Amino acid sequence: MIVSHNELVSVVNKAFLGMRRSCGEADVIANMVAGLQIVGLNGIGHFNNAAQFLTAEKDSPVDIFITNEGGLVVDLHGCSLACHLPVVIDYALEKMVGKKHLTIELKNCHNRWLAYNELVKLAAKGLACKAQWNNGSSPQNTLYILNQGCVSPELFLSDHLDLAGRTLHDMTIQLSVKNFDIAGYSAGYTKHIKSSSLNNAQRDTWYEGISVDEGEWEVLKRTATALLVENSEQSVKGAGELV
Helix, strand or coil, X not given: CEECHHHHHHHHHHHHHCCCCCCCCHHHHHHHHHHHHXXXXXXHHHHHHHHHHHCCCCCCCCEEEECCCCCEEEEEEEEEHHHCHHHHHHHHHHHCXXXXXXXXXXXXXXXXXXXXXXXXXXXXXXXXXXEEEECCCCCCEEEEEECCCCCCCEEEEECCCCCCCCCCXXXXXXXXXXXXXXXXXXXXXCEEECHHHHHHHHHHHXXXXXXXXXXXXXXXXHHHHHHHHHHHHHHHHHHHCCC
């Protein structure tokens, strides 16, 4: 089925607001989901997966450490990357002033596909970006490279697990003022999603609307409705209680 960009952003916005979390901005997360969905990478499905756990996750700022080499290590304590990545990226950009390269090691995080749209924004700031993470399920290894001036990244997938210095719940992001060697870094990956394919999908979406899986869309709408109703009922009960 087809939905509009405004419709998708509105429903995700409501779903996240209903969770009443302190960390994470609903409009930013809604655009993270939409950005992934419009290039055909199942943003709604990734958000639905995240929504199952968001209300139970720790809702506090992440811990950020600076390494001896000037890189950042960020412990998300098992929380969704969607709630914290924009703040981490802003902090990283401040620390990168005067540098040519910066590495961000995200530890104990989930929903890493939702980083897609935030990383795309870096190209407009004149930076190249390389991100890599492992999954417990197939594809097990994902490589994201977005060089300067590009609208969409080159994505590489592999079923080969690469746990050198990482766990299944980590993600490494490298920012640079120089472009990354795509051919060199992607050697050994078995599947390539070209940036041109993502660009075409995005272009088609603006003309034809956003294609969504009907089942995933219904799950998303139920999340938005259920949490709003639940919160409304709690508000009514709270307003009627005697002090």
